[in-house]
Amino acid sequence: MPLLKVEKLTKRFGGLIANKDISFEILRGQIVGLIGPNGAGKTTLFNVITGFHKANEGKVLFNGRDITNLSPHAICKKGIVRTFQIVKIFDEMTVLENIMVGAFNRYNSSDVAKKKALEAFELIQLGVDPETKISALTFAAQRKLELARTLVTGPELLLLDEMMAGLNLTEIKEATDLLRKIRDSGITLFIVEHVMEAIMPLADRVIVLHFGEKIADGKPSEVAINEAVIEAYLGEEYA
Amino acid sequence: MIKIPALIGKLSPRYIGYLIFIILLIVYPFVFKEQYSLYIVINFLLYSFLGQAWNIIGGYAGQCALGHAAFFGLGAYTSSILFLKFGINPWLGMLMGGLIASGVSVIIGWPSFRLRGAYFALATIAFAEMVRVLFNHWAFVGGAVGLHLPVYGDSLSAFQFRSYFPYYWIIFIFFVLECFLVYKLSKSKIGFYWRAIKCEPDAAESIGIDTTKNKLIAMFISAFLVAIGGTFYSQLMLYIDPRSVLVRDLSIRIALVAIVGGRGTIEGPILGSLAMILLSSFIRASFGDIPGLHLVIFAIILVVMSVYKPLGMMAILGDLKSWIERRKSVAAA
Numbered sequence: 001m002p003l004l005k006v007e008k009l010t011k012r013f014g015g016l017i018a019n020k021d022i023s024f025e026i027l028r029g030q031i032v033g034l035i036g037p038n039g040a041g042k043t044t045l046f047n048v049i050t051g052f053h054k055a056n057e058g059k060v061l062f063n064g065r066d067i068t069n070l071s072p073h074a075i076c077k078k079g080i081v082r083t084f085q086i087v088k089i090f091d092e093m094t095v096l097e098n099i100m101v102g103a104f105n106r107y108n109s110s111d112v113a114k115k116k117a118l119e120a121f122e123l124i125q126l127g128v129d130p131e132t133k134i135s136a137l138t139f140a141a142q143r144k145l146e147l148a149r150t151l152v153t154g155p156e157l158l159l160l161d162e163m164m165a166g167l168n169l170t171e172i173k174e175a176t177d178l179l180r181k182i183r184d185s186g187i188t189l190f191i192v193e194h195v196m197e198a199i200m201p202l203a204d205r206v207i208v209l210h211f212g213e214k215i216a217d218g219k220p221s222e223v224a225i226n227e228a229v230i231e232a233y234l235g236e237e238y239a
Numbered sequence: 240m241i242k243i244p245a246l247i248g249k250l251s252p253r254y255i256g257y258l259i260f261i262i263l264l265i266v267y268p269f270v271f272k273e274q275y276s277l278y279i280v281i282n283f284l285l286y287s288f289l290g291q292a293w294n295i296i297g298g299y300a301g302q303c304a305l306g307h308a309a310f311f312g313l314g315a316y317t318s319s320i321l322f323l324k325f326g327i328n329p330w331l332g333m334l335m336g337g338l339i340a341s342g343v344s345v346i347i348g349w350p351s352f353r354l355r356g357a358y359f360a361l362a363t364i365a366f367a368e369m370v371r372v373l374f375n376h377w378a379f380v381g382g383a384v385g386l387h388l389p390v391y392g393d394s395l396s397a398f399q400f401r402s403y404f405p406y407y408w409i410i411f412i413f414f415v416l417e418c419f420l421v422y423k424l425s426k427s428k429i430g431f432y433w434r435a436i437k438c439e440p441d442a443a444e445s446i447g448i449d450t451t452k453n454k455l456i457a458m459f460i461s462a463f464l465v466a467i468g469g470t471f472y473s474q475l476m477l478y479i480d481p482r483s484v485l486v487r488d489l490s491i492r493i494a495l496v497a498i499v500g501g502r503g504t505i506e507g508p509i510l511g512s513l514a515m516i517l518l519s520s521f522i523r524a525s526f527g528d529i530p531g532l533h534l535v536i537f538a539i540i541l542v543v544m545s546v547y548k549p550l551g552m553m554a555i556l557g558d559l560k561s562w563i564e565r566r567k568s569v570a571a572a
Contacts, residue, residue, distance in 0.1 A: 072444040
């Protein structure tokens with residue numbers, strides 16, 4: 001049984017079809033990339049899967065159970081957590097408190113939540129004190145912090161929305177290693193990414209969206225030479 | 240035996256401050272025995288109590304509710320009506336008033352929590368106005384004339400006394416218990432959830448926080464406490480009418496003490512209440528009784544604060560603390 005199964009999903013905003021009849025499956029333990037030009041509907045798809053937008057048609061099945069149009073917090077409880085394209089950190093809290101909020105998803109006691117948060121804090125290696133204020137963090141550090149906060153909620157599937165955007169090469173390398181480590185710990189990853197150098201070597205499979213439709217789905221090496229994909233990215237004359 | 244100096248040595252300056260503040264409040268009524276001196280501090284404690292209750296929803300959970308007079312009035316009216324018409328003990332009436340206010344807060348919170356920012360504030364203002372207009376025209380609750388509670392003299396069970404002295408202790412105990420409760424909540428899971436919802440509601444949802452439910456809980460507790468303050472007020476004055484317990488003015492004052500003092504901190508509402516009481520006493524002494532002048536000045540302070548110090552007087556204290564620390568490190572170097 002696939003971990004996530006999306007069936008004939010359609011999302012419309014008025015006359016605009018952001019996701020059209022999309023179907024795919026994600027197997028446990030995979031890293032799956034979701035790519036496509038700007039406006040292809042990648043973030044919308046994430047929003048529908050995680051309950052931030054309601055689907056007009058179609059179904060989302062997680063572990064075989066229908067989770068279509070549940071509220072985001074209920075979907076998190078089932079085991080799907082996402083990050084945001086624009087970092088959303090609780091800026092009135094310290095680094096550790098930010099992670100603690102996520103840990104409360106599984107633990108009620110502040111002491112236990114703090115202990116679990118400290119473990120996740122070690123994993124992301126920010127190189128700062130856990131009591132640091134958010135305003136003192138670099139952009140890359142905020143991205144990592146957001147990742148740590150999702151990890152402590154205990155997800156089975158992690159949806160990352162352009163985590164590499166705005167990072168330099170060293171930071172991309174660090175992030176890539178971190179994501180492999182997370183995958184090896186048993187968490188499945190579904191990643192929207194614009195940085196091809198990052199996603200192509202990392203992903204086991206890549207799904208390509210174009211104008212709201214799925215145009216390719218396969219190994220990165222296959223997708224890279226797929227004519228429809230090259231056309232979508234580079235224009236017709238290159239195909 | 241516990242060595243007290245050693246114990247104090249272990250406490251942080253903040254806790255020593257709390258301790259001194261509590262001791263001052265305990266000693267005060269034995270030193271300043273005049274009724275007016277007691278009345279001033281009762282007022283200070285009542286506004287601290289109300290501001291702290293608002294702080295739960297407005298400060299920690301970050302939802303700018305501006306209709307808390309409705310809950311204050313519901314508390315005052317429920318206990319008074321139950322006592323006058325059904326002979327129910329005002330202490331019991333106080334709890335029932337709290338529950339009614341909480342119940343109403345959930346009914347108003349459910350639809351209006353879908354609104355964010357200024358729209359939520361507007362919805363709460365409109366709701367409080369509806370309650371005021373209703374009570375103003377409802378003959379059963381005395382309409383615009385209001386309600387007089389019968390005088391029994393000194394009676395703890397009837398919650399009324401001839402002197403302000405017992406009232407002082409009642410509101411003091413309410414206030415201390417409430418601060419303890421809010422402090423405990425702020426350090427627990429729900430306190431973290433409220434702060435998360437205040438900063439980034441979408442991110443909070445995404446990591447498993449039922450934002451609507453947690454905001455409703457904040458509103459529930461906040462309304463309950465404010466209603467208790469309402470009963471205290473009606474027992475203190477033995478007279479209530481919509482003009483005194485249901486007006487917009489009161490809603491704004493409740494929010495203001497917390498905002499000016501520093502929302503989302505335990506000390507904020509207390510500092511704000513202190514500032515408001517001192518300011519209004521000072522203005523009354525210097526300018527005579529120009530009604531509402533202290534509110535005008537308070538509003539000006541609020542505008543200036545919102546621009547330069549949106550986190551209130553607590554932020555100024557924080558700046559002061561880091562300035563002193565810098566001076567110390569300069570002196571040490």
